[in-house]
Amino acid sequence: MRKALITGITGQDGSYLAEFLLEKGYEVHGIKRRASSFNTQRIDHIYQDPHVEGQNLILHYGDLADSSNLTRILQEVQPDEVYNLAAQSHVAVSFESPEYTADVVALGTLRLLEAIRLLGMERKVRFYQASTSELYGLVQETPQRETTPFYPRSPYAVAKLYSYWITVNYREAYGLYACNGILFNHESPRRGETFVTRKITRGLANIAQGLEPCLYLGNMNALRDWGHARDYVRVQWLMLQQEAPEDFVIATGRQCSVREFVRMSADALGVTLRFEGEGVDEVAVVEAVADVECAPGVRVGDVIVRVDPRYFRPTEVETLLGDPTKARERLGWEPEITLEQMCREMVEEDLKAARRNALLKAHGLELPLPLENNHG
Numbered sequence: 001m002r003k004a005l006i007t008g009i010t011g012q013d014g015s016y017l018a019e020f021l022l023e024k025g026y027e028v029h030g031i032k033r034r035a036s037s038f039n040t041q042r043i044d045h046i047y048q049d050p051h052v053e054g055q056n057l058i059l060h061y062g063d064l065a066d067s068s069n070l071t072r073i074l075q076e077v078q079p080d081e082v083y084n085l086a087a088q089s090h091v092a093v094s095f096e097s098p099e100y101t102a103d104v105v106a107l108g109t110l111r112l113l114e115a116i117r118l119l120g121m122e123r124k125v126r127f128y129q130a131s132t133s134e135l136y137g138l139v140q141e142t143p144q145r146e147t148t149p150f151y152p153r154s155p156y157a158v159a160k161l162y163s164y165w166i167t168v169n170y171r172e173a174y175g176l177y178a179c180n181g182i183l184f185n186h187e188s189p190r191r192g193e194t195f196v197t198r199k200i201t202r203g204l205a206n207i208a209q210g211l212e213p214c215l216y217l218g219n220m221n222a223l224r225d226w227g228h229a230r231d232y233v234r235v236q237w238l239m240l241q242q243e244a245p246e247d248f249v250i251a252t253g254r255q256c257s258v259r260e261f262v263r264m265s266a267d268a269l270g271v272t273l274r275f276e277g278e279g280v281d282e283v284a285v286v287e288a289v290a291d292v293e294c295a296p297g298v299r300v301g302d303v304i305v306r307v308d309p310r311y312f313r314p315t316e317v318e319t320l321l322g323d324p325t326k327a328r329e330r331l332g333w334e335p336e337i338t339l340e341q342m343c344r345e346m347v348e349e350d351l352k353a354a355r356r357n358a359l360l361k362a363h364g365l366e367l368p369l370p371l372e373n374n375h376g
């Protein structure tokens with residue numbers, strides 16, 4: 001039975017990758033952080049009772065800030081494949097906590113690679129590094145491909161630049177089978193609530209159910225190449241199944257603005273929006289409500305989206321568009337889920353949660369989660 005070790009297993013990608021590898025028959029080990037409250041919601045459905053024999057999902061406490069812990073886990077698990085997905089992954093937060101971000105993202109990757117080397121596992125283990133389209137930052141060429149020069153624009157992206165190159169260096173210096181997946185944004189119903197797509201689908205679902213009045217966003221003009229996380233974890237595995245290790249851009253090749261994503265999400269709720277004003281004065285006004293069952297909480301004329309400059313970033317990545325030709329030709333990979341399908345899936349899931357919360361509220365019961373949707 002092949003063994004995989006996933007750092008960041010409790011995150012969006014970690015949870016989909018764990019599911020995928022379990023289905024492929026792997027024994028999956030994951031590193032989770034100690035937290036003061038439960039942080040395994042995304043993998044609870046695949047959790048296995050450690051008291052029952054034959055477990056093939058095993059969690060270990062750990063942190064990318066702790067090299068002795070990483071060394072011990074690697075030695076104990078003896079994985080065939082290591083997927084380094086753990087990160088302080090929020091770009092805006094990296095401006096607030098640049099040193100922590102660099103420690104976990106840049107040095108964390110080094111710690112993991114160095115542990116592999118010190119244990120003499122560099123010829124046995126295959127290593128996947130979660131690299132990012134944020135490396136392109138201020139874009140030098142469109143669409144971006146593997147050869148496009150990098151120009152990172154945030155402490156997060158600069159830290160990921162280090163991780164990218166240290167991965168390449170361990171491949172070249174020690175013969176480690178190590179790959180960078182340069183992944184463009186990918187989303188899902190499991191996306192963290194403070195990333196823009198999820199903030200939009202969750203916020204609009206809450207507004208539709210009358211749970212909050214307005215959604216506040218930053219740069220509505222930002223353009224991203226958004227795919228679905230389920231499609232993107234499949235290719236993380238594929239990269240480790242090749243004869244020789246290489247780096248790949250993973251993207252859909254289609255671009256959409258934050259504003260268009262707002263419109264698409266509202267459409268999925270049966271709400272037609274009209275955008276008025278510009279810059280910090282831009283708002284989205286309800287023009288029509290086709291599906292009153294989905295959106296009993298809004299009326300024509302309501303302003304339900306406003307711009308709040310607090311969400312602007314000191315240096316912004318305005319536009320990203322990937323060229324996945326190499327992945328298509330060499331790995332036979334193509335995304336299967338369209339942006340519209342993904343958006344609909346996210347809205348439907350968030351609407352279910354909002355309906356549950358509206359029902360609880362109507363019965364005077366406490367809501368299980370804070371409704372405040374305006375962090376990040």
Ligand code: NDP
Binds near residue numbers: 033132
């Ligand atoms: P998430 O933010 O959803 O998950 C990050 C994971 O890292 C969580 O499991 C988190 O644990 C864990 N983590 C954070 N800090 C540490 C630490 N110090 N030690 C150990 N674990 C830690 O990210 P995604 O799943 O979206 O992304 C996965 C990876 O891919 C990240 O490295 C991200 O930077 C990168 N990436 C993501 C893209 C995307 O669009 N999603 C695109 C390109 C790259 P906890 O649950 O406890 O917070």
Ligand code: GDR
Binds near residue numbers: 090092132218311376
């Ligand atoms: P990004 O994702 O920074 O691309 O990083 P995010 O969803 O945070 O932002 C995308 C774009 O939307 C703009 N935006 C807002 N963003 C947030 N979070 N909140 C808002 O209110 C808001 N309004 C507008 C942003 O300015 C930006 O332009 C994600 C992360 O998953 C990284 O870890 C990963 O490496 C990259 O994608 C690829």
